[in-house]
Amino acid sequence: MSIEKRTLALTINGKAAGPFEVPVGMPMIDFLHEYLNLTGTHFGCGQGVCHACTVVERRPDGITSEVRTCIFDAHFFHGKSITTIEGHANKDADESLQSLTPVQQAFIKHFAFQCGYCTAGFVAAATVFIDRLQQAPVKRQDLEGAIEDALNDHICRCTGYVRYYEAVREVALNTPGCVVNET
Numbered sequence: 800m801s802i803e804k805r806t807l808a809l810t811i812n813g814k815a816a817g818p819f820e821v822p823v824g825m826p827m828i829d830f831l832h833e834y835l836n837l838t839g840t841h842f843g844c845g846q847g848v849c850h851a852c853t854v855v856e857r858r859p860d861g862i863t864s865e866v867r868t869c870i871f872d873a874h875f876f877h878g879k880s881i882t883t884i885e886g887h888a889n890k891d892a893d894e895s896l897q898s899l900t901p902v903q904q905a906f907i908k909h910f911a912f913q914c915g916y917c918t919a920g921f922v923a924a925a926t927v928f929i930d931r932l933q934q935a936p937v938k939r940q941d942l943e944g945a946i947e948d949a950l951n952d953h954i955c956r957c958t959g960y961v962r963y964y965e966a967v968r969e970v971a972l973n974t975p976g977c978v979v980n981e982t
Contacts, residue, residue, distance in 0.1 A: 809876050811835065812886025821873050827866075828852050830873035831883060839884035839919050845869050849954040853920035855882040855927055863930045865923055884919035887926065901974065902926050905966035913957035920953050925967045932977035939980050942971060 807830070808817030819834055831837040843851030847870035856866045857880045866881070889897045899907070902925045912918040928949035937945045946967050955963065971977045 805874055807873055807877050809878060810880040811837070812882055813880075823872070823874065825873045827854075827868035827871050827873045827876055831868065837883050837885050840868055841916055841919055842869055843916070843920075843954070849917070850920045850924070850952050851917045851954070853923040853953075854884075855923045856880065857882065862934075863927045865927050882923075882926075884922055887922055900926065901970045902929065902967070905970045906963070909962045909966040909969070911959055911962040911966045912955075913959050917953060917955045917957075917959075921950065921955070921963050924950055924953055925963075925970065928967065929970055929974055929977060932971055933974065936977055936979045939978050942968065942978055946971070 803823045804820040805823055806818045807821045808815070808819070810816065811831075816835065819830075821830055821834070828840055828842050831840055840854055841851040843849035847867045850865070850867060852867050852869040853865045854868055856864050856876075858864075859880075866876075887903060888899050891897050900922075902922055906912060906918065906922065906925075911921070928946070931949075932945070943964075946964050950960075950963060950967065953963075
């Protein structure tokens with residue numbers, strides 16, 4: 800018996816990837832690890848509950864969303880554009896690190912992570928959250944609730960939530976257009 804394969808092509812971290820012949824039903828996280836050696840996206844629960852495996856999907860209109868790679872087949876992403884944790888930082892043409900994103904910088908500043916296992920998922924969620932705030936700012940008094948809504952589903956086994964929230968709050972407050980102050 801042979802394993803059925805289908806073609807998969809997509810954009811990952813701003814670069815075309817594929818076409819690849821990928822087994823039907825292969826979870827995206829396995830594709831990232833086995834075909835591309837992108838291992839920063841972590842497998843946690845395997846049921847989509849912990850969100851450690853979250854990546855950012857960017858639609859053609861620029862809208863971003865979180866997608867869990869442990870519960871979606873790789874073929875779900877055919878023709879789509881995603882960013883894994885390896886693609887968030889700014890790099891030069893030689894792929895050398897130039898700078899971290901404001902989210903990544905804030906996570907380090909606030910020592911938001913301990914073991915780091917959940918960090919890739921939190922970076923994805925925080926990035927999507929900041930993108931959304933830039934499209935639809937919130938009032939300052941509503942920011943805490945908005946952060947909680949954005950990060951609430953992500954599980955950190957080291958209980959680093961407070962520091963993640965502090966880091967995201969800092970980025971939101973320091974990014975023009977994310978928060979509206981009432982007068």
